[in-house]
Amino acid sequence: MLEADDIAEARERVRETSRWTPLEYSHTFSDMTGAEVHLKLETFQRTGAFKIRGATNRIATLSPEDRAAGVVTASAGNHAQGVALAASRAGVDSVVVMPEDAPISKVKATRNYGAEVELHGVDYSEAAERAHEIEREEGRTYLHAFDDEAVMAGQGTIGSEIVDDLPEVDTVVVPIGGGGLISGIATAIKGFDPGVRVIGVQAEGAASAAQSLAKGEIYERESVDTIADGIATRRVGDHTFDVIEERVDEIVTVSDSDIAVAVIYLLERSKTLVEGAGAVPLAAMLAEQFDYEDDEVIVPVLSGGNIDLNTLTTVIMRGLVETGRYVKLRTVLKDRPGALEDLIDVIAEHKVNIYAIQHDRTSRDIGMNAAEVELDLETRSHEHVAELVAGMRDRGYEVELLA
Missing domain, CATH: 3.40.50.1100 (Rossmann fold)
Known part of the structure; x- marks a missing residue:
C-alpha cells in the first residue's frame, strides 16, 4: 500500500x-x-x-523504453491537462481520450499543452475503454487518472x-x-x-x-x-x-x-x-x-x-437562486392598458430589480381577456422574495415561482 x-x-x-x-x-x-x-x-x-503532480510523478517513473513508446490516458479534463504538460516537459508523446461532452475549455487546453486528443464516450469509463484499446494497439503506457x-x-x-x-x-x-x-x-x-x-x-x-x-x-x-x-x-x-x-x-x-x-x-x-x-x-x-x-x-x-x-x-x-438573489415567477394580468405598469409599480415598491419580462397574450392556459407574464428578478435574499410574493398576492395577483 x-x-x-x-x-x-x-x-x-x-x-x-x-x-x-x-x-x-x-x-x-x-x-x-x-x-x-x-x-x-x-x-x-x-x-x-492538482493533477499535474500525479502525472509528473508517474512519468518520472517510466523506463527509457516506455518513454520512447509514449503514453495514453483517459480523463474528463484535469488529468488530461496534467498528463499533456508533464509529458511535453519530459519529451514524451501523449494521447488523451476525453468524453465527448468534456468542457471545451479543457479540451483546448489539453491540446495546447501538447497532447493528441480523441473524444470518445459519454463519461470517463467509456473514454477509459477507448484509451486501453490505444494502449494495446500502439504499445503505449496507460497512465491511470487515479488508480x-x-x-x-x-x-x-x-x-x-x-x-x-x-x-x-x-x-x-x-x-x-x-x-x-x-x-x-x-x-x-x-x-x-x-x-x-x-x-x-x-x-x-x-x-x-x-x-x-x-x-x-x-x-x-x-x-x-x-x-x-x-x-x-x-x-x-x-x-x-x-x-x-x-x-x-x-x-x-x-x-x-x-x-x-x-x-x-x-x-x-x-x-x-x-x-x-x-x-x-x-x-x-x-x-x-x-x-x-x-x-x-x-x-x-x-x-x-x-x-x-x-x-x-x-x-x-x-x-x-439558492441564495435568494434571483427569482423567476409567473403571473396573469387582465389584458387592458396599464395592467403591466401596475404590476411593475408593485415590484418597484419592494425594491426589486427587473432583469427581463416576457408578456404573452396567446397562451391557451389563460382566458381570452388575460395576458401571462414571466419575470426574471434580482432580489436580496429568500426573505426579500417572500416579501415580494406576499405583496403581489395582497394586490390580487396569483404568483407561481418558476425558479
Missing part, C-alpha cells in the same frame, strides 16, 4: 513542474462556519488543478505541503472522484499525525465511495450526473479504495445546489474561481454535512479552477 515515504520521494520529482500552492486563512468562511478555515488553493497550480500508486503519491504532495504550512491542522476536507487525490493526501496527513481527520466529499450524482465503504467492497454506479465534472466517475479505484478504507475518517455528499452556492461565495467573497469538483469541500462545510467544533482548524482542498464558461453561467444562476 502507498506509504508516506512514497510521497516524500514524489516531492522531489514533482518539483520539476508543480507549484507549492498557497494556503490562505479565510476570514469570510471562518465567520460563516465558526471554524478556523484555511483554503488550500490548488486553483493556482500549473494547468489550474496508480505513483499518481496517488504525486497528489499526496498536497498533504505534505499542508502540514508543513499549518502543522496545527485538525481536519482536511478533500474531493473524491476516483480517489487518487484523497488517497495521497490521507497518506501524507496520517503519516504526519494519525489524529488529524481526513474527510472526503462526493457529489450526490456521482457518489460511490460512501456506498463502497458501507458494503465493504467497491460499488459502481450505472451513470453519473453532476455539475462537478472533475469528480464524475462511476467508481473509486481498487488501490484507492484500500487506502480510503484505512485512512479516511468520513465520507459525505453534497448536492449540485450546494456546490453552486459554494462556487458563487468563493467568487464573490474570496475572488477565487473554483470548478464544481474543487468547491465540494467548502460546499460540505457550508451545508453542514459533517460535524466540527468551533475554532477547529479546517483545510478545504480547492482542487482546481478549470470551469467551462457555459457551465459557470449555469452554476452562477443556480447559486443565485
Whole structure:
C-alpha cells in the first residue's frame, strides 16, 4: 500500500513542474462556519488543478523504453491537462481520450499543452475503454487518472505541503472522484499525525465511495450526473479504495445546489474561481454535512479552477437562486392598458430589480381577456422574495415561482 515515504520521494520529482500552492486563512468562511478555515488553493497550480503532480510523478517513473513508446490516458479534463504538460516537459508523446461532452475549455487546453486528443464516450469509463484499446494497439503506457500508486503519491504532495504550512491542522476536507487525490493526501496527513481527520466529499450524482465503504467492497454506479465534472466517475479505484478504507475518517455528499452556492461565495467573497469538483469541500462545510467544533482548524482542498464558461453561467444562476438573489415567477394580468405598469409599480415598491419580462397574450392556459407574464428578478435574499410574493398576492395577483 502507498506509504508516506512514497510521497516524500514524489516531492522531489514533482518539483520539476508543480507549484507549492498557497494556503490562505479565510476570514469570510471562518465567520460563516465558526471554524478556523484555511483554503488550500490548488486553483493556482500549473494547468489550474492538482493533477499535474500525479502525472509528473508517474512519468518520472517510466523506463527509457516506455518513454520512447509514449503514453495514453483517459480523463474528463484535469488529468488530461496534467498528463499533456508533464509529458511535453519530459519529451514524451501523449494521447488523451476525453468524453465527448468534456468542457471545451479543457479540451483546448489539453491540446495546447501538447497532447493528441480523441473524444470518445459519454463519461470517463467509456473514454477509459477507448484509451486501453490505444494502449494495446500502439504499445503505449496507460497512465491511470487515479488508480496508480505513483499518481496517488504525486497528489499526496498536497498533504505534505499542508502540514508543513499549518502543522496545527485538525481536519482536511478533500474531493473524491476516483480517489487518487484523497488517497495521497490521507497518506501524507496520517503519516504526519494519525489524529488529524481526513474527510472526503462526493457529489450526490456521482457518489460511490460512501456506498463502497458501507458494503465493504467497491460499488459502481450505472451513470453519473453532476455539475462537478472533475469528480464524475462511476467508481473509486481498487488501490484507492484500500487506502480510503484505512485512512479516511468520513465520507459525505453534497448536492449540485450546494456546490453552486459554494462556487458563487468563493467568487464573490474570496475572488477565487473554483470548478464544481474543487468547491465540494467548502460546499460540505457550508451545508453542514459533517460535524466540527468551533475554532477547529479546517483545510478545504480547492482542487482546481478549470470551469467551462457555459457551465459557470449555469452554476452562477443556480447559486443565485439558492441564495435568494434571483427569482423567476409567473403571473396573469387582465389584458387592458396599464395592467403591466401596475404590476411593475408593485415590484418597484419592494425594491426589486427587473432583469427581463416576457408578456404573452396567446397562451391557451389563460382566458381570452388575460395576458401571462414571466419575470426574471434580482432580489436580496429568500426573505426579500417572500416579501415580494406576499405583496403581489395582497394586490390580487396569483404568483407561481418558476425558479
